[in-house]
Amino acid sequence: MFLLKFLVIAAVVIFILGIRVISQWERGVIFRFGKLLREIKPGLNWVIPIIDSIYHVDMRIRTMDVVPQEVMTKDSVPTKIDAVVYYQIFEAQKSVTAVENFAYASTLMAQSKLRDVVGKYDLDTLLSSKDRLGNEILQALQTPTDQWGVNVKSVEIKNIELPDNMKRAMAKESEASREKRARLTKASAEEEASKMFLNAARTIAEHPNALVLRQLQTWQEIGAEQNSLIILVPTEFAKILKKE
Numbered sequence: 001m002f003l004l005k006f007l008v009i010a011a012v013v014i015f016i017l018g019i020r021v022i023s024q025w026e027r028g029v030i031f032r033f034g035k036l037l038r039e040i041k042p043g044l045n046w047v048i049p050i051i052d053s054i055y056h057v058d059m060r061i062r063t064m065d066v067v068p069q070e071v072m073t074k075d076s077v078p079t080k081i082d083a084v085v086y087y088q089i090f091e092a093q094k095s096v097t098a099v100e101n102f103a104y105a106s107t108l109m110a111q112s113k114l115r116d117v118v119g120k121y122d123l124d125t126l127l128s129s130k131d132r133l134g135n136e137i138l139q140a141l142q143t144p145t146d147q148w149g150v151n152v153k154s155v156e157i158k159n160i161e162l163p164d165n166m167k168r169a170m171a172k173e174s175e176a177s178r179e180k181r182a183r184l185t186k187a188s189a190e191e192e193a194s195k196m197f198l199n200a201a202r203t204i205a206e207h208p209n210a211l212v213l214r215q216l217q218t219w220q221e222i223g224a225e226q227n228s229l230i231i232l233v234p235t236e237f238a239k240i241l242k243k244e
Contacts, residue, residue, distance in 0.1 A: 027092035094149030
């Protein structure tokens with residue numbers, strides 16, 4: 001009787017110890033005596049205690065911050081690149097058996113591919129084509145990480161840090177470019193104004209009364225802007241004084 005109770009209690013304890021709960025976003029990989037047995041899905045599962053070991057694998061999309069890398073561009077400009085990688089495990093068994101630490105391995109792989117890709121482009125391309133560089137790094141990462149059961153979703157270049165002397169040189173170049181555009185705009189405006197003055201002079205020469213109208217308009221503008229006394233001399237009187 002005592003033996004029966006002991007066996008029942010032992011069976012209940014073993015059953016309770018073997019209960020495993022897998023969350024919805026996880027997969028469980030079971031090893032029996034160190035050998036891969038099977039993969040279990042979310043929910044309530046049972047394994048043999050002590051004999052079976054289980055690894056919980058997170059199947060959600062993860063983010064991996066790539067350590068800022070010192071990279072020399074094609075035109076010999078030292079830059080520091082900061083990127084982030086989005087990846088997801090698509091095969092839990094491979095992620096456990098094919099690589100010791102898939103997260104660490106993916107990080108080192110991302111750093112290596114980042115240096116390789118960025119070193120092929122000059123600074124201007126690097127600054128203007130971040131999306132293009134991210135896609136190229138993504139393509140370079142996908143093939144090796146697929147063997148680990150990891151799918152790289154996206155690579156985003158967050159920041160490109162330049163040396164201080166390069167920043168100053170780029171600021172001077174931008175300032176010179178803006179000054180050049182300003183001078184060209186001013187020269188174009190002066191050229192257009194000179195053409196309009198020339199056309200106005202021709203019109204006045206062809207129509208003498210136009211000069212009188214212009215004088216009246218000028219007097220009106222002066223009277224409206226300044227509180228001063230204006231003595232108007234008739235044009236004919238001015239001509240007489242000029243002849244004398």
